[in-house]
Amino acid sequence: MRKYLLKRIFYLFLTLFIVATATFFLMKLMPGTPLQNEAKLTASEKASILAQYGLDKPVWLQYFIYIGGIFKGSLGLSFQFSDQAVSYLIGSRMGPSMQLGGQAMVVGVIFGIILGAVGAIRKDTWADRLATVLSILGIAVPSFVLAILLQYYLGLKLGWFPVAGWEGFAYTILPTLALAASPLAETARFIRTDMVDVLSSDYIELAKAKGLSKFGIVYHHALRNSLIPMVTLIGPLAAALMTGSMVVENIFSVPGIGEQFVKSILVNDYPTIMGVTIFYSALLCLLLLLTDIVYGIIDPRIRLSGNGD
Amino acid sequence: MVDNPNNIEIKPGDFEPLDKQAGPDNEKIAAPSLTFGQDVWRRLKSNKTAFTSFIILILLFLMAFGGQAIYHQNPNDQEPKYANLPPKIPGVGIHGLNGHINQGGTDVDAYKAAGAGSDVHYTLGTDYLGRDLLARIMYGTRVSLEIALIATLIDLTIGVGFGILSGWMGGRVDMFMQRIIEILSSIPSLVVMVLMATAFQKTGMASIIAALAIINWTTMARLTRAQTLQMKNQDFILAARTLGESAPKIAWKHLLPNLSSVIIIQTMFTIPNAIFFEAFLSYIGIGISSPQASLGTLISDGQKNFQFLPYQMWYPAIVLIVLMLAFNLLGDGMRDAFDPKSKR
Numbered sequence: 001m002r003k004y005l006l007k008r009i010f011y012l013f014l015t016l017f018i019v020a021t022a023t024f025f026l027m028k029l030m031p032g033t034p035l036q037n038e039a040k041l042t043a044s045e046k047a048s049i050l051a052q053y054g055l056d057k058p059v060w061l062q063y064f065i066y067i068g069g070i071f072k073g074s075l076g077l078s079f080q081f082s083d084q085a086v087s088y089l090i091g092s093r094m095g096p097s098m099q100l101g102g103q104a105m106v107v108g109v110i111f112g113i114i115l116g117a118v119g120a121i122r123k124d125t126w127a128d129r130l131a132t133v134l135s136i137l138g139i140a141v142p143s144f145v146l147a148i149l150l151q152y153y154l155g156l157k158l159g160w161f162p163v164a165g166w167e168g169f170a171y172t173i174l175p176t177l178a179l180a181a182s183p184l185a186e187t188a189r190f191i192r193t194d195m196v197d198v199l200s201s202d203y204i205e206l207a208k209a210k211g212l213s214k215f216g217i218v219y220h221h222a223l224r225n226s227l228i229p230m231v232t233l234i235g236p237l238a239a240a241l242m243t244g245s246m247v248v249e250n251i252f253s254v255p256g257i258g259e260q261f262v263k264s265i266l267v268n269d270y271p272t273i274m275g276v277t278i279f280y281s282a283l284l285c286l287l288l289l290l291t292d293i294v295y296g297i298i299d300p301r302i303r304l305s306g307n308g309d
Numbered sequence: 310m311v312d313n314p315n316n317i318e319i320k321p322g323d324f325e326p327l328d329k330q331a332g333p334d335n336e337k338i339a340a341p342s343l344t345f346g347q348d349v350w351r352r353l354k355s356n357k358t359a360f361t362s363f364i365i366l367i368l369l370f371l372m373a374f375g376g377q378a379i380y381h382q383n384p385n386d387q388e389p390k391y392a393n394l395p396p397k398i399p400g401v402g403i404h405g406l407n408g409h410i411n412q413g414g415t416d417v418d419a420y421k422a423a424g425a426g427s428d429v430h431y432t433l434g435t436d437y438l439g440r441d442l443l444a445r446i447m448y449g450t451r452v453s454l455e456i457a458l459i460a461t462l463i464d465l466t467i468g469v470g471f472g473i474l475s476g477w478m479g480g481r482v483d484m485f486m487q488r489i490i491e492i493l494s495s496i497p498s499l500v501v502m503v504l505m506a507t508a509f510q511k512t513g514m515a516s517i518i519a520a521l522a523i524i525n526w527t528t529m530a531r532l533t534r535a536q537t538l539q540m541k542n543q544d545f546i547l548a549a550r551t552l553g554e555s556a557p558k559i560a561w562k563h564l565l566p567n568l569s570s571v572i573i574i575q576t577m578f579t580i581p582n583a584i585f586f587e588a589f590l591s592y593i594g595i596g597i598s599s600p601q602a603s604l605g606t607l608i609s610d611g612q613k614n615f616q617f618l619p620y621q622m623w624y625p626a627i628v629l630i631v632l633m634l635a636f637n638l639l640g641d642g643m644r645d646a647f648d649p650k651s652k653r
Contacts, residue, residue, distance in 0.1 A: 015492045026504055140633035142585055144592050145626045148612050156616065243499040247593060262593050265503060277500045285495050 008292070012285045019281045020070060020274075024063055027270040053077055053271075075275035079268070086275035090257060096166055097249065097256035101241045103172060104179035108237070111180070112187025113223070113230075119188065120195035121218060131188060138185025144247040147178035151251060164253045175252045179244045183237045190233055194226040231295045235288045242280055349570075352646040359642020362635040369632060373450040380432075384448035385600045388439035393618055396434040396442075410618075433624050436610060446625050449602040450632070456514055456603070457583035460521035464579055467522065468529025469572060473560050475530065476537025487534075490527045498524045502586060506595045517596055521583050529579070532571050540567060570647035577640030581633045588629055604629040 050056045053076070054065060066076065075086035112135075119131035155163040155174055162171045198204065199222055207217045245258035253259070257276060264272035343351065354360055395410045409416050433443040475486040505520035540546060541564075549559050584604075590596035591605025599606070604625050611622030 011488070011491065012495075015495050018492060019496055023504060136634060136637055137630075139637055140581075140630050142588060142629065142633075144589070145608060145622075145630070148615060148622065152615055152619075239497050239499075242497050243589070246499070247589070250593070261503075266594055273504070277504060280497045280500050281495070284497050288495055 005293075008289050012289060015285055016278065016282055017067075020067060020278055021063075023274045023277050024066055027274055028059055028062075030268070030270065053079075070278065075278065076271040078264075078272050079270060086271050089260065089272060090275055090279055093255055093257045093260050096254050097245055097258060100172060100175050100179060100249070100254065100256065101238075101245060103176040104241055104244075105183055105237065107176060108180035108183030109187050109230075112184040113191050113227075115184070115188040116191025117195060117218065117223060117226075119192040120199060120222075121214075123196060128192075131192070135185040135188035135192075138181045138188075141181065143178055143182060143244040144251065146181055147175070147248045147251045150174050150178050164251075166254050171252075171254075175248050175254055178248045178251075179241060182240045182244060186233060186237060186240070187230070190230060191226055194229060195222055198222045198225050228295075228298055231291055231298065234291045235284065238287050239284055242284070349643075349646045353642055356642045356645060359639050359646070362638040362642065365631065365635045366639065369450065369628070369635070370454065372447055373454050376447040377444070380444060380447065382441040382444035384440060384444040384602065386440060388435070390439065391429065391431075391435055392437055392439040393614065393621075394431055394435045394439075395618065396432060396620055397430040398432055434618075434620055436621060437614060442621065442624060445602050445607060446604075446628055449604050449607045449625060450628055452514070452597060452601060452603040453584055453587055453605070453629075453632075456517055456521070456587045457580050460518045460525065460583045460587075461576060461579045463518070463522035464526040464529055464583075465572065465576060468526035469533050469565075469568070471526065472530040472533025473537050473564055473568075476534040477541060477556065477560065477564075479538075483534075490530055493524070494527045496524075499586070499589070502590060503595065506590055513597060513601070517587055517590055520590075521586060525579060525582065529572070529575050532575055533568055536568050536571055537564060540564060574640060574644050574647060577636060577643055581636035581640075584629070584632060584636070604632075 047056065054062055057065070069076065073087055075090070078084045078086050078089055115131045115135060119128045119135075122128050151163055151174060154160050161174045165171050204217060204221055207221050212220075242258070245256060246262050247258075248254075249256040249259035250262050257279070260272065261276045263269075264276065353363070409418050431441050431443070433441075433446065436442055436445065471486065471490075475483050478486075501524045502517075502520040505523060506516050546559060546563060549563055554562075587596060587603060588605030588608065591603045592609045594609070597603040597606050607625035608622055608629065611618075611625060615622050
């Protein structure tokens with residue numbers, strides 16, 4: 001177990017190192033400087049601004065400074081907001097993103113489980129078909145389309161929820177719904193497929209033969225066994241939420257990381273793009289690692305070992 | 310005959326030999342023999358949802374690639390005086406298709422207001438620059454599909470090649486190649502795409518295709534590797550090896566045909582994924598740029614006027630959703646059709 005953990009943590013750092021390196025050099029290939037109104041600046045002004053960002057040094061030195069900085073928790077200065085550190089920018093915007101992501105994950109997974117379970121229990125009935133249609137729609141309707149529709153119809157036309165902004169719980173409802181659609185659909189599909197398998201297995205027959213109630217069978221035997229492989233979904237779901245958050249936060253003007261990322265891309269704020277990239281990668285790597293550890297703990301059939309696959 | 314409770318006596322004379330020619334031929338196979346492809350096609354046809362999706366996809370492809378042969382509007386022709394006109398089909402009175410629009414509670418004939426003659430009509434209306442929306446949707450669908458198909462083809466080549474090589478070689482090579490996949494897949498795919506799209510700077514088809522191709526192949530590689538590992542120790546491969554067949558030839562003639570179902574199914578899910586990411590990138594502004602159009606840019610343009618002219622977003626959004634639905638449902642159907650266990 002310990003050997004396995006050490007190995008995984010080593011790979012985590014290797015991955016992040018590769019991401020940071022690739023990002024750094026990709027960004028260096030691109031034109032663009034932190035200089036605004038370049039034409040109006042004198043040579044010495046330009047030099048002092050470049051020095052502030054460390055851009056006067058050779059590229060290899062910049063690279064070592066950047067990588068070294070990451071270990072100290074520094075991700076450089078933003079081009080867009082001239083004297084703000086990228087790490088501060090990310091830190092100050094983390095709250096809303098985490099809250100939205102967490103809420104969407106909880107809502108999506110819970111309703112996804114319910115939808116999937118109903119589909120599996122009432123297989124080949126109208127309830128199953130409805131659940132299937134809902135979950136396939138959740139996959140087919142892109143989050144940005146859903147977000148716009150929710151904002152217009154529930155926010156503007158019916159006026160049930162605030163249209164945009166970030167001033168309280170009511171403001172989180174629509175973005176959460178828009179974000180939750182994709183995890184909901186994924187979970188429902190996953191649970192349904194898995195539970196159909198489980199429900200036709202011998203131990204369910206036995207439970208039926210023992211005369212357990214339908215609810216008892218589903219809750220104690222079928223659902224619990226279906227939930228274990230669900231843990232492997234957490235990584236992909238988190239990645240999907242990151243993708244979704246970029247547009248959903250933008251549409252509902254939520255001051256989160258995703259919104260900042262899109263803004264930074266559009267104004268070529270390279271240090272921020274790099275910072276957010278590394279942050280997202282780190283988050284996903286950590287989640288994947290946690291997933292594997294949790295999976296190993298709850299499913300005794302899987303042994304975490306240092307060798308093999 | 311003590312054991313016979315009914316006291317029936319059976320003598321050899323009670324039996325007579327049956328004429329072999331007269332009776333039904335037991336050796337004959339009644340149903341026509343089907344190749345694997347025919348069998349899959351038969352099962353796919355019996356799956357109504359998947360088959361409908363298949364037909365819808367063919368129609369959408371025809372519309373995207375051949376639509377301009379019938380509908381002659383140029384998707385880039387601007388007609389500023391006819392900007393933002395709602396859909397109008399002559400002879401149709403339904404609101405939403407008759408060129409009327411609801412302005413502040415009153416019903417206004419938008420075509421009359423714009424000073425258009427009775428011969429002017431746009432089937433799905435016009436956008437904010439007066440471009441024909443139907444022509445733009447056909448064009449945008451084509452661009453979206455082209456990007457998705459080319460990117461998927463590249464994914465396929467890299468993924469299958471990588472997977473077979475990794476599974477076939479085994480040992481250290483396999484270890485190394487698996488680590489590459491592991492590292493690549495623990496980077497959020499969208500972040501890579503955004504990086505690539507920004508790095509290639511000139512946003513457009515090439516950069517999106519490159520971005521999609523770089524990241525999406527890992528799943529395919531994993532699947533093919535797992536299958537190759539399973540197959541490479543089976544007897545038919547051993548036979549081919551014993552006969553002195555070269556490794557590339559074994560991969561091409563023996564592994565690939567057996568991998569085909571896995572590859573086709575995975576492709577059916579890669580394509581909608583690519584369509585989605587293309588739309589996404591174009592939507593946030595780092596994908597296809599004007600005057601080119603894709604479903605993503607059309608939705609993004611339409612969104613600006615959504616409150617007053619909802620059709621400008623609805624139509625491209627519907628095309629995108631139908632496309633995604635059809636590919637996903639067809640993929641599900643194919644998975645069932647290719648699965649020998651689901652034979653009925």
